Amino acid sequence: KQTLLPLLKEESSSFIFPCKPAVQRPELQYMVMELLRCIPFLLFLLFVCGLDHFLYSILSIIQHHSFIEYSYQTSHHLSVNVMGTSLMAQLLRSTIGALNTSFESGMETSNRACLPQPTGMTRQQYLYTCLPLGALALLCLAQVYPFRLRRAIAAFYFPKREKTRVLFLYNKLLRQRKNFLHLQRGRVARQARQPPELGTVLLRWCRRRWPWMRRCLRQRCTLCGTPETPEHQPCPNPDCFALYCESCW
Known part of the structure; x- marks a missing residue:
């Protein structure tokens, strides 16, 4: 009976492992799309804040340069003199003397009541305005973890459907792995028929001449390209210099 575990490097990158705390590649694409959907809200918020600051600046200039203060002072003196001693x-003199008046008046007024009285937003108010958008961005980053429970919840309520899904995934991976191995065998055969490049020949000669340089001049797996480790297996053919990792071997 064929088994799928351990998964190949190319296969594991397309799966989501619920116990891994890091965001994985399938989740990263979805998370980036959700963050891109927040960009229109961010642009609208920046536009509104910029428009608010612009209107506040215009009204402040009008208030400062259009202020006019009036100051009016006047004085009045009336004196009637009656000559004679008769x-x-x-x-x-006793009758008309009551008309003698003297007064001074002063009046100050301005157009302050007619001018706009703008009030600018403080930094704290701007922060409170941007806080919901920041919370939305954090939810876009953190929603990948609750989404990992969707399959478990669906499997709890629909076990037969879950069994069908697992069987379909198993057969799909078997077909993909079979096609993958077939394609990789053809690629390795084509590479073997081609003459090696000068750099490859020089690298092999240095590795044979100075074995201690193998730590620096490490080969890679012929199929998946992982760096050489002690678990890598060389090709049994002495004329072939191919190297395979444990999973590809």
Whole structure:
């Protein structure tokens, strides 16, 4: 019976492992798409904040340069002098003397009540305005972890459907692995028929001449390209210099 474990490097990159704390490649693509959807809201928020600051600046300039203050002062003196010492003159002085008045008045006014009184937003208010958008971005980053529970919840309520899904995935991976191995065998055969490049020949000669240089001049797996480790297996053919990792071997 064929088994799928351990998964190949190319296969494991397309799966989501629920116990891994890091964001994985399939989740990263979905997370980036969700963050891109937040860009219109961010642009709208920046536009609104910029428009608010622009209007506040315009109204402040109008308030500062259009302020006019009026100051008005006036004085009035009225004096009636009746000459003479007769009885009629004394009577007129006592009667018309009440008309003698003297007063001074001053008045100050301005157009302050007609001018706009703008109030700018503080940094804290701007922060509170941007806080919901920041929370939305954090939810886009953190939603990948609750989404990992979707399959477990669906399997709990629909076990037969889960069994069908697992069987379909098993057969699909077997077909993909079979096609993958067939394609890789053809690629390795084509590479073997081609003459090696000068750099490859020089690298092999240095590795044979100075074995201690193998730590620096490490080969890679012929199929998946992983760097050489002690678990890598060389090709049994002495004329072939191919190297394979444990999973590809």
